[in-house]
Amino acid sequence: MPETTESILDAAVDGGATTLAVRRAVFNSMLAARGINEARICELTGLDPGAVKRAVDHLVAAGIATTDGAKGAQRLVDGAEGLTIRKSGHAIRISGSELHTWCAFDIVGIPAALGLDATGSTHCPTCLAEINLEVRKGEAVESEVVGWWPALSGGPVIEAFCPSASIFCNLNHLEAWRSATGAKGVPRTLTELAQAGRTTWARFRA
């Protein structure tokens, strides 16, 4: 598999302590299937409201957080680092929470990074069949399904990476989609996606 030496999430934002503190607070809130407003982020991190607002703006611009668009301290972060409390085409059950993800890769990669059990479901882009996924103690349960790892093209992560980070029924369905779309990237097994996940979400390990 190609080297994955850098987290696409970490690469999208500055590595400062303020940004990281806000990312951790928001990610943990998402894991609990709860949105979190800026006032609560201030409480949890001890940061002042201006610093939290700037950090959330930064995360939104980088495409690693979404908000409800409200103004001020009540602005609610409703998605971050691949997890979202908005409904999406990809469901995950993790840490006793049921929520959604931005892409199929997240379903495997996040529990792999955290060493957790998870189950989830997504749909094959070629035949639209539902695909059920399982991770046990951070290890993907392998099957003939295969993931697509998009070539990085720059731009906000949620727009540039997530829409095509799909999982297909099998390599034939992946290849049919690849030739129809001309997409640039590489296929990856679930085990390889889990490994990529450990890099991508390394920051969020307890």
Ligand SMILES: [Zn+2]
């Ligand atoms: Zn299929």
